[in-house]
Amino acid sequence: MTDTDRLSIGDVAKVTGLGVHALRFFEREELFLRPIPRTAGGQRVYEPADVEWLLLCNRLRESGMPIATLKRFAALVRSGPGNEAERLALLEEHERAVRDKVAELTASLEIIHGKVVIYRQHVEEGTAAGLWSPASSA
Amino acid sequence: MTDTDRLSIGDVAKVTGLGVHALRFFEREELFLRPIPRTAGGQRVYEPADVEWLLLCNRLRESGMPIATLKRFAALVRSGPGNEAERLALLEEHERAVRDKVAELTASLEIIHGKVVIYRQHVEEGTAAGLWSPASSA
DNA sequence: GCTTGACCTAGATTGCACTCTAGATTTTAA
DNA sequence: TTAAAATCTAGAGTGCAATCTAGGTCAAGC
Numbered sequence: 204m205t206d207t208d209r210l211s212i213g214d215v216a217k218v219t220g221l222g223v224h225a226l227r228f229f230e231r232e233e234l235f236l237r238p239i240p241r242t243a244g245g246q247r248v249y250e251p252a253d254v255e256w257l258l259l260c261n262r263l264r265e266s267g268m269p270i271a272t273l274k275r276f277a278a279l280v281r282s283g284p285g286n287e288a289e290r291l292a293l294l295e296e297h298e299r300a301v302r303d304k305v306a307e308l309t310a311s312l313e314i315i316h317g318k319v320v321i322y323r324q325h326v327e328e329g330t331a332a333g334l335w336s337p338a339s340s341a
Numbered sequence: 342m343t344d345t346d347r348l349s350i351g352d353v354a355k356v357t358g359l360g361v362h363a364l365r366f367f368e369r370e371e372l373f374l375r376p377i378p379r380t381a382g383g384q385r386v387y388e389p390a391d392v393e394w395l396l397l398c399n400r401l402r403e404s405g406m407p408i409a410t411l412k413r414f415a416a417l418v419r420s421g422p423g424n425e426a427e428r429l430a431l432l433e434e435h436e437r438a439v440r441d442k443v444a445e446l447t448a449s450l451e452i453i454h455g456k457v458v459i460y461r462q463h464v465e466e467g468t469a470a471g472l473w474s475p476a477s478s479a
Numbered sequence: 480g481c482t483t484g485a486c487c488t489a490g491a492t493t494g495c496a497c498t499c500t501a502g503a504t505t506t507t508a509a
Numbered sequence: 510t511t512a513a514a515a516t517c518t519a520g521a522g523t524g525c526a527a528t529c530t531a532g533g534t535c536a537a538g539c
Contacts, residue, residue: 236478236479252477255477256477256479259452259477259479262449262452262453263449263453265445265449266445266446266449266450266453267446276479280478280479287460287463287464288464290460290479291457291460291461291463291464294453294456294457294460295457297453298450298453298454298457301446301449301450301453302450304446305443305446305447305450307403307404308404308439308442308443308446309443311400311401311403311404311439312404312436312439312440312443314397314400315400315401315404315432315435315436315439316436318432319429319432319433319436322425322428322429322432323429325425325429326425326426326429339390339393339394339397340374340418341374341394341397341414341418
């Protein structure tokens with residue numbers, strides 16, 4: 204409960220990479236696990252736990268979770284113990300989505316890399332026109 | 342040069358999954374490798390090569406290439422042989438971006454899966470409140 | 480005390496990539 | 510031949526996720 208752990212919105216922006224606008228937006232969208240307290244003057248006072256939550260949010264967002272889903276997850280966590288099965292279902296669903304995305308990207312990578320290899324060969328052999336007859340022109 | 346290979350916009354929508362609106366949008370954005378010819382009445386007439394290009398476009402788009410970049414790539418291909426080094430650079434750059442994205446997703450997956458495992462244990466052991474003291478509440 | 484920088488709110492704007500609308504025309508099938 | 514289905518254009522609208530603006534207020538250092 205030391206006061207040295209209190210963080211301004213600017214501090215939080217710095218450590219989370221989120222930008223003060225985004226942090227206020229997150230709050231409007233009820234993405235935090237608690238109401239962020241204010242100073243007498245009305246300025247937000249964060250704690251390390253808020254930062255940790257935001258870092259998890261970043262992971263979930265970067266891996267493609269929409270704000271709406273993150274919002275549902277935050278609401279579940281906020282409402283305390285007893286809904287762990289729902290949280291689990293949400294996370295499992297997201298994990299599946301991410302695995303699917305990785306599989307899709309990996310499939311795309313093979314095609315893209317194939318093209319890269321072909322172009323690389325072509326460029327290495329000289330760019331003189333007409334020496335190369337690709338199946339497709341791209 | 343058989344006429345049986347001529348496709349309407351609806352046909353192309355069906356086989357590419359792209360939707361007629363998107364196809365018209367792609368054309369406005371100059372994402373095709375050639376001007377799509379029209380019937381006497383003004384309706385678009387596609388050929389299989391257009392479909393193949395669109396399937397590649399889908400791969401590139403799904404793997405995160407912005408329309409603007411796809412546009413540049415299309416312009417390079419359209420302008421014929423001689424710029425293969427540029428096309429290669431563009432594709433290599435995209436390949437790098439996709440590999441980075443896969444790495445990021447994989448890292449996120451580990452964290453998400455870790456949470457899933459913890460929640461799964463907890464839910465399996467019974468959801469009675471208070472039995473579980475997670476480091477973080479999420 | 481005062482300046483300077485950080486912060487406040489509510490609401491407008493941005494950027495991307497479609498997606499849809501309205502009203503007309505063309506094509507296909509019965 | 511005619512009704513229904515598909516297509517046409519130009520431009521407006523949508524959804525997401527911020528991001529910025531204007532007009533202030535607050536707080537820290539000199």
